[in-house]
Amino acid sequence: MEYKSIWELNNISETPKLNENLEVDIVIVGGGVAGITTAYYLRNSNKKIVLLEKDCVGCGVSKYTTGKLTYLQNGIYPNIAKTRSKSDALEYFNSQKDAIKLAKEIIYKHQIDCNLTPIASYLFAYNDTKKFNEEKKFLIDAECKFEESKTLPINFPCKKALYVHDTFCFHPLKFINKLKEIINSSSVHIYEKTLVTDINKEDEYYIVKTSSNQIKCKKVIITTNYPFFILPKLLPLQLKLEKSYLLEATKNNEDNFLALSTDKPNYTFRIDNEHFIFGGYSHNLSKEVNYQEKTQEVLNDFKNHFDNKINNYWSIHDVISKDHLPLIGRLNKTHENVIIATAFHKWGMTNGILAGKIISDIILNKENRYIKLFAPERKLAIKGIVNTITNDSIVGKAFIDSKINKNKKFYKNVMFKNENGINIGIYTDENNIEHKIINRCPHLKSSLIFDEEAKVWICPCHGSMFDVDGNLLKEPSIINIKYKKS
Ligand SMILES: Cc1cc2nc3c(=O)[nH]c(=O)nc-3n(C[C@H](O)[C@H](O)[C@H](O)COP(=O)(O)OP(=O)(O)OC[C@H]3O[C@@H](n4cnc5c(N)ncnc54)[C@H](O)[C@@H]3O)c2cc1C
Structure with missing residues (x-):
């Protein structure tokens, strides 16, 4: 059993490190699913574009995902309805279905061999059914077609379940690296092993500094998962982090499916032709800080339910916003030419691809129905403000405890x-x-x-x-x- 993500690829050709000063139209910072999809959509735009990645393309959170493309996202819709409105929750539901369509479009257009597999997604409750019932009600209102069941396709505690068929899973790194290849054959330049250390505004330009060079540009797109700047916007006060744990075991069953529980600890399953991935146990990164103990809990929980041999296990954290909606778009009025994409709420395979499309539409002045929904400038509703205060006090306590x-x-x-x-x-x-x-x-x-x-x-x-x-x-x-x- 090895502590390592299963998403690995051999023979990936690295692009060079940046070693000169440049002047371009657009700099994209970060080569995860969001950055690479943005570069993909902008590759034929006749703009001079570079993408800067501190390690290698796909080496960030995107390498540690479960790789589901689904719109059943354990209870997110009732949460959005509470922090914003029901119509925003419905629009987010539509956006996730559209994101799956975008992923399929790209994959089919370029015949990307990334193990795209149609697979049913389950949502289930094994104990408390309140959240499950809320989600079910939302799905009925959204006119989503689902079927119901009292069990999962595998022997695991379940009181109530519902499932849909029009969802998928894929190999995230095969997808991302094929996009990298497509981008490399366009006029967009990707530089790996290039850490961006600062961004400064000079008149109508931005100066993007790396460890050894600088690039003058008109627009900057920051897709670094967690934005590394503090001012403007004080994003660290607006975002929180959730850590989750995954393991991969030898598969010994016939049924393939995805599943998520609505109660806590939350569980996630991805059982496809090749993999048996299990995990969840998400928690606020700042709140429960004995991370190795959590890892052991997940491993023991799996062993209590299954005999399958565990091959790999890993964990990672992703960014969450206070109103449960990603932040995608122009930073603010003063920095209209700085565009960010973050807070994918552990749904960055759909939201990262969607971010690429939204950002490219903003840059190319095209209409996109989701620009307003995800605008980073949106105002927080009361529930979002309460979440902000609660989380900031949790982070404050983590700061003092660590000190x-x-x-x-x-x-x-x-x-x-x-x-x-x-x-x-x-x-x-x-x-x-x-x-x-x-x-x-x-x-x-x-x-x-x-x-x-x-x-x-x-x-x-x-x-x-x-x-x-x-x-x-x-x-x-x-x-x-x-x-x-x-
Ligand atoms: C356990 C877990 C399971 C998940 N499963 C799913 C799933 O099944 N389906 C789904 O839709 N989503 C899932 N997600 C969410 C999804 O994996 C993430 O939201 C998504 O990968 C984030 O992509 P990204 O492009 O924002 O970030 P990243 O992939 O982290 O990319 C950001 C890149 O920016 C680079 N970078 C950072 N700082 C700098 C800098 N200063 N200069 C240059 N480069 C920089 C990093 O090296 C990195 O490569 C899961 C998340 C977790 C935690």
């Missing part, structure tokens, strides 16, 4: 000490080698949590991730936390 090392009790191989006035974290690996990091996230100065299963340092407030030697793995930080003895 006083309240979490150190659950570490086996980690200790903290002060060396030359610097707070450092030390992880001792299985070969007894010590790995030291500066225990302070460069983003907003929180202390870090070590996940002993993943062997990564995680900021419990905004989700920056670093390896055991302090190399940056995940934004919003743009700086390493390597400790060098002076």
Whole structure:
């Protein structure tokens, strides 16, 4: 059993690192599903475009997904109806169906071999049926055709279930990397291993700075999953993070299906021709910070229900907005030429593809019915404001707890000490080698949590991730936390 996502590809040709200053029309920052789909839709626009990716295309959250293309998204519609309105929830429902259509269109047009498989999606309740009933009522009002059942196709606790047929799953990295190939044969340039460190406005232009160069451009599109800038807009106060856990086991059953539970802990299944993926257990990244304990809970829960051999397990966090709707579009009136796409609510396979289409339509001045729904400038309704205050106090508590090392009790191989006035974290690996990091996230100065299963340092407030030697793995930080003895 290995701690590793199953979505891996060999023989991917890397594009070069940026090593010159440029002047272009558009810079896209981030090569996940959102950034790459945006570049795909803009590739024939006759604009000079570059995409900058700090690691490799598809190496971010998109590599750790379950890879479902579904509009049954465990209870999201009643939540949107509460934080915004029922009509917004209905429009979001339509947008997800349209996103699936867009994905299919791209896949069929280019005959992308990404294991696209039609597969039924189940929504089920195994204990408390309140949320399930709310979702069912919403689906009836949305005139969604579904069937009902009292069981899942596999032996797992279930009180009530409903399912639809017009949903899919795919291999996310095969999809993303084929788009990369298509983009590479257009005039858009992709630069990998190129970290964007700053963006500044100069007159009507933006200067996008990387570790060693800069690009002058008219528009910037930020698809970095969690936007790395703090001002303008103070996004860290408007977003929260949820961490989820997945495992892949040897498949030994006939039925293929996707499933999500509406009650907590939430469960997710993807059982297709090749994979048996199980997991869920989503929680606020800032609230429950004993990440290795959570991992063990999921593994034990699986073993209590199934005999299948576990091959891989992994976990990752994704961004959530206070009103449950993604933020896609122009940042604000002052920065009309900065466009963001974030807060996909763990539904970035559909929302990332949709973001690509919406952003390209904004750039090309085309109409798109979803521009208003997802506009980052929308005002929060009362429920959204309450969610903001609640989450900010959770993040505040995580910040203080990490500072006083309240979490150190659950570490086996980690200790903290002060060396030359610097707070450092030390992880001792299985070969007894010590790995030291500066225990302070460069983003907003929180202390870090070590996940002993993943062997990564995680900021419990905004989700920056670093390896055991302090190399940056995940934004919003743009700086390493390597400790060098002076
Ligand atoms: C456990 C789990 C399961 C999920 N399952 C599903 C599912 O079944 N279906 C579904 O629709 N969604 C699912 N999701 C959600 C989906 O995977 C994500 O929403 C989506 O992958 C996010 O894509 P992205 O492009 O925003 O981010 P990413 O894939 O993270 O891409 C962002 C890219 O930006 C780069 N970057 C960051 N900072 C910089 C910088 N400063 N300079 C340059 N580059 C930078 C990163 O390296 C990264 O490659 C799941 C999420 C989780 C957590």
